[in-house]
Amino acid sequence: MTAVFDFNDRVTLTGTLTKIDWRNPHTYMTVEVKGADGGMETWMIEGPPPSFFRIRDLGKADFEGTIGKTVKVELSRARDKSRSGLIRMLTLPTGKVVSACPQNC
Amino acid sequence: MKNFDRIAIVFAAASLCLAQSPAPVAGQELSADAKSKAAAEARAKRNAQAFENRATVIAFYDRSGKRVGSVGERALYDETILSPDRKRVAVVKEDLANESADLWVMDAATGATTRLTTSARTEFVMGPVWSPDGSRLAYVTILAGQEGIYVRAANGQGTAELLYKNPGAFLNLSDWSSDGRFLSFAKSDLSGGTLFTLPLVGGGERKPVEIFHSDLRMFGPRFSPDGRFLSYIVLDKANRGEVFVRPVDAAGGGPWQISDGSFSMAFWRRDGKELYYLARDQSVMVAEVSTSPSFSFTKPKVLFRQPSAVPDRMAYVSADGERFLALPPPRGPQLQQITIFDREGKVVKKVGEPGRYSQPSFSPDAARLLVMKGDLQTGQQDLWTIDIATGQSVRITDSTLPKVNPTWSPDGKHILYVSMRDGDWPVYRRAADGTGGEELLFRYTPGAGVGLTDISRDGKLLVCESGGVILAVPLTESDPLARKAIETLREEFDDSLGRLSPDGKFMAFRSDEAQPERFEVYVRPLDASTGMVGDAKWQASKDGVNGMLHWRGDGQEIFFRGMDLNTNELHVMSVEVSTTPTFRAGTPKLLFKLPGPQGGNLGNISRDGQRFVFAVNVPAANGER
Numbered sequence: 001m002t003a004v005f006d007f008n009d010r011v012t013l014t015g016t017l018t019k020i021d022w023r024n025p026h027t028y029m030t031v032e033v034k035g036a037d038g039g040m041e042t043w044m045i046e047g048p049p050p051s052f053f054r055i056r057d058l059g060k061a062d063f064e065g066t067i068g069k070t071v072k073v074e075l076s077r078a079r080d081k082s083r084s085g086l087i088r089m090l091t092l093p094t095g096k097v098v099s100a101c102p103q104n105c
Numbered sequence: 106m107k108n109f110d111r112i113a114i115v116f117a118a119a120s121l122c123l124a125q126s127p128a129p130v131a132g133q134e135l136s137a138d139a140k141s142k143a144a145a146e147a148r149a150k151r152n153a154q155a156f157e158n159r160a161t162v163i164a165f166y167d168r169s170g171k172r173v174g175s176v177g178e179r180a181l182y183d184e185t186i187l188s189p190d191r192k193r194v195a196v197v198k199e200d201l202a203n204e205s206a207d208l209w210v211m212d213a214a215t216g217a218t219t220r221l222t223t224s225a226r227t228e229f230v231m232g233p234v235w236s237p238d239g240s241r242l243a244y245v246t247i248l249a250g251q252e253g254i255y256v257r258a259a260n261g262q263g264t265a266e267l268l269y270k271n272p273g274a275f276l277n278l279s280d281w282s283s284d285g286r287f288l289s290f291a292k293s294d295l296s297g298g299t300l301f302t303l304p305l306v307g308g309g310e311r312k313p314v315e316i317f318h319s320d321l322r323m324f325g326p327r328f329s330p331d332g333r334f335l336s337y338i339v340l341d342k343a344n345r346g347e348v349f350v351r352p353v354d355a356a357g358g359g360p361w362q363i364s365d366g367s368f369s370m371a372f373w374r375r376d377g378k379e380l381y382y383l384a385r386d387q388s389v390m391v392a393e394v395s396t397s398p399s400f401s402f403t404k405p406k407v408l409f410r411q412p413s414a415v416p417d418r419m420a421y422v423s424a425d426g427e428r429f430l431a432l433p434p435p436r437g438p439q440l441q442q443i444t445i446f447d448r449e450g451k452v453v454k455k456v457g458e459p460g461r462y463s464q465p466s467f468s469p470d471a472a473r474l475l476v477m478k479g480d481l482q483t484g485q486q487d488l489w490t491i492d493i494a495t496g497q498s499v500r501i502t503d504s505t506l507p508k509v510n511p512t513w514s515p516d517g518k519h520i521l522y523v524s525m526r527d528g529d530w531p532v533y534r535r536a537a538d539g540t541g542g543e544e545l546l547f548r549y550t551p552g553a554g555v556g557l558t559d560i561s562r563d564g565k566l567l568v569c570e571s572g573g574v575i576l577a578v579p580l581t582e583s584d585p586l587a588r589k590a591i592e593t594l595r596e597e598f599d600d601s602l603g604r605l606s607p608d609g610k611f612m613a614f615r616s617d618e619a620q621p622e623r624f625e626v627y628v629r630p631l632d633a634s635t636g637m638v639g640d641a642k643w644q645a646s647k648d649g650v651n652g653m654l655h656w657r658g659d660g661q662e663i664f665f666r667g668m669d670l671n672t673n674e675l676h677v678m679s680v681e682v683s684t685t686p687t688f689r690a691g692t693p694k695l696l697f698k699l700p701g702p703q704g705g706n707l708g709n710i711s712r713d714g715q716r717f718v719f720a721v722n723v724p725a726a727n728g729e730r
Contacts, residue, residue: 007273022597025553025572049573050597054621057141060597074250089250099227101250101274 005046005086009077013043017071022060024049029063029087031073044084045075048100056098069093076104144621147649150670151622152201156181157673158702159435163194163211164417166429170389170409172417175433176216184231184420185430187213188239189375191423193259194430195233195242205229208244210259219261222246232278235259237285243268245278254278254288254303269303269311279370280327289326289335295528295552298323300337302353316353325370329377329396333357336371336380342527343505348382350400363392363402368484372422380405381422386482387411389419389429413438414461414481414725436702441720443476443491448715450677450697457496461486462720466708468537469517471716475501475537475708477511488520490537499539510557512708513537515564521546523557530555532567532578545585547578558707559604566605566633568612573599575614577636591636594629602652602707606684607660609633615650624650626665626680628688645680645690653677658712660684667693673701677717 015033027047035041047053050060070093075085090098160179167173181199183206188195194211196218206229208221222230224246233244236256243256252274257265268288277291288303290313297320301313316326316335326337329350334357336350348371351360363371369383373394380392380402392405411417415438417431440459447453461479468475474491488501488511501520502508509530512521519534531548532555535541547567549555555576559568567578575594582588594600598618605612612631615624626646630639645663653666661683667676676698681691699719709718 010272023595024574024597024599049599051573051599051617051621054597054617055144099250101228101247101252 004078005076006079007076009079010074010088011077011085012072012074014070014072015043017063017066017069018042020060020063020067022050022063024051027053027063029071029073031071041083043073044082045073045087046084047087047090048104052100053098058096058098062092066093140620144623147620147623147670149202154670154673154702155201161432161435163196164431164433165213166409166417166419166431168408168427168429170411173428176213177211177218178216179435182420182432184233185432186233186235187421187423187428187430188235188259189237189424190239191425191428193239195235195259197230197233197244200224206231208233208242208246210242210261221257221259221261222265225249232276232290234278234281234288236281237283243278243281243288245271245276247274252276254290268305269313277324279325282328282332283330284332287328287332289328291323291326291337293322293324293340297321298339300326300335302326302335317351317355327371327373328353329373329394329400330375331377331396334359334396334400336363336373338367338370344507344525345505348380350380350394350402352400358399361400361402363405364390365405366483369419374426375424379426381408381426383419385484387416387419387484391426414440436722438725439722440725442723443474444719444721445493446697446699446717446719448696448717450699453716454493456491456493456718457498459723459725464511464706464708465718465720466511466513466706467711467716467718468513469515469712471711471713473517473537474718475511475513475520476720477508488522490520490539499537501535501537501539502543510707512557512560515560515562521557521560521567523555528552532557532569546580547585547588547590549576549590556601558602561605561609561633562607563609566609566636568593568603568605570601570603573601575600575603575612577603579636593631593636594638599624602654604654604656604707605631606656607658608684611684611688612638613645613654613656613663615652615654619644626650626654626663628663628682628690630688641688643688643690645682646678646693648693650678651675653706653709655707655710657714662714663690664696664710664714665693667695669698673703675699675701675703675719679714 013033015031018032019030021028029045031043033041072091074089078084086104087100162175163177164175165173184197186195196209197206199206204227205224207224208230209218211218228247230244230246233242242259252271253267254269255265280289286306290301292299299318300316303313322340324338326335334350338346340346346367348364348367349360366385367382371380371382377396380394384390388410389408390405391408393403395401417433419431421430441462442459443456445454462476464477466475478489479486489498491498507525508522510523520537521534523530532546533543553571555569555571569576576590577593578590598616600616602615603612613628616627617624628643649668651666651668655664663680663682665678667678677696678693679696680693683689
């Protein structure tokens with residue numbers, strides 16, 4: 001992971017969850033975020049495997065139900081500076097905070 | 106490396122004849138709350154078993170290798186660090202229920218403990234180091250997702266102070282300099298390792314100072330008593346550890362390789378005249394050293410060696426070089442006796458003498474066994490075949506590189522295995538008669554772990570797994586690097602142990618679909634030409650599966666290892682099945698039980714389903730090595 005993501009380059013995003021890919025070995029979320037210039041930016045965010053969330057009582061349906069809603073994500077940005085990153089902390093619309101650390105930190 | 110070292114849907118509808126078509130997954134009838142409760146109960150039982158199997162005490166040895174005492178309640182000790190005056194032990198203890206580990210200070214004489222940290226779930230403490238005066242402990246922990254080095258009083262009073270916020274993770278804190286002015290730590294990943302010191306004095310933000318970077322992984326930097334040198338461990342590409350010493354100041358010469366094979370970081374004696382480490386055979390080694398005017402050392406010699414073939418795990422050396430802290434094997438020293446059982450669980454034959462054996466599997470003709478054997482002297486693990494009738498063994502591999510998933514080719518002429526190379530896990534094969542070299546069969550995505558779980562009867566398709574995904578790998582391309590994996594089964598559930606039916610038309614596998622962290626056996630149709638599974642799905646087990654998934658050679662029976670979460674027993678389970686015209690499964694039944702803890706693997710059942718081989722734990726006597 002350290003080859004792709006820079007743990008020293010952290011970004012916190014608040015935006016709309018628009019898509020999920022809920023399969024092993026990693027989950028992916030697409031979040032639409034309002035950029036500094038007012039335009040919309042599309043961020044691709046990698047997360048832990050589905051089992052990580054399942055044992056925390058968060059299933060695929062919970063995330064499908066979040067599509068279209070606002071989430072807050074703290075991530076380690078990709079080294080290539082693309083709009084992608086690895087989840088460190090995720091705050092769901094319910095207020096539930098999921099830490100992907102230490103695995104993803 | 107810490108201290109000295111470092112698992113239809115015809116749930117067989119009750120009977121074969123009722124199990125005609127795919128049915129819903131068992132467990133879907135349960136409410137979400139009931140599932141959650143069941144999962145929690147199962148987790149608690151697994152934790153209780155894990156504790157029983159792994160918990161140990163702390164033992165002390167003197168310089169002559171004599172065990173002079175033990176202290177502490179049975180616990181899961183991750184790290185154990187003696188205070189400078191060796192009157193206390195800083196211990197990191199695991200809390201399985203909370204998935205965490207915390208720092209405690211234990212009185213070395215009485216075992217009385219004081220708790221220093223209370224971690225949130227999934228967070229943990231690691232790398233405690235004592236201040237030179239023994240009044241404080243620095244350690245690494247994660248608070249709210251942020252890793253950092255903290256310090257607090259060793260008596261548990263006051264609050265913890267953040268010394269350094271680590272932007273990454275898995276900082277390997279390993280020492281506090283004698284003058285109290287620096288901490289030392291290492292950071293290692295697939296790109297290599299870096300040694301750092303962290304100045305503790307002066308104002309402003311504390312910034313680590315990089316001492317040395319290597320493309321090899323490094324661990325455990327420890328200061329010489331005068332603070333001028335660092336000892337540290339380098340892991341080479343073959344995963345071999347060596348102790349090195351280099352000056353903190355790059356202009357000071359070196360580095361010097363001290364060891365010829367090391368299993369631990371090094372420990373300086375308080376006067377700077379001796380350096381200790383653990384050799385690969387677990388002998389405690391000592392080198393006479395001097396740091397003035399420059400660094401010099403003598404060839405290391407054995408200080409002492411435990412007589413048992415399964416020695417206590419040495420964990421720390423006191424600053425005066427007089428006490429050696431060790432963690433005894435949880436269930437006493439044990440070796441393994443290769444033992445063959447019949448379907449009733451009666452012993453048919455014991456093969457050879459007890460040794461450090463694991464993963465025994467039958468050759469296709471059931472005349473030979475493939476085993477992983479650990480050398481009692483060096484600890485090196487290699488693959489061997491053993492002729493069951495004569496006991497004659499043939500060495501297949503000879504390397505320190507980790508090797509897993511040993512598998513017979515369908516014709517019995519080759520041995521396949523996965524071996525770590527430079528962070529990758531390629532699949533190799535070698536001739537089963539021990540001749541010739543190693544042949545690369547498949548290399549997966551760089552950096553991704555891969556396991557080998559089966560090969561088709563025609564030898565043309567490998568079945569592998571990686572990160573909960575089952576992969577099919579056609580061996581049609583002549584260039585092994587051109588061979589591509591097909592994602593046979595990739596879903597939100599953890600799928601593993603893909604096993605092909607003898608006719609190649611079905612795949613049995615293990616999945617936690619019904620309940621997180623609880624696995625059952627499922628079967629799906631497979632199109633071998635595409636490597637993809639069909640939509641139909643049958644469940645062939647009901648009370649949980651631990652592994653050992655195996656088809657009988659005629660495809661009429663599936664075996665698996667069942668679970669008993671209330672005891673440590675291994676349950677050998679069987680379910681009658683049929684694959685024509687479609688898959689049908691009967692009711693799983695218990696064949697026999699073995700006392701636990703006991704391993705089981707993918708090849709340990711003969712093709713005719715009549716023989717079962719296990720590496721059975723037996724007590725190891727002193728002097729067996």
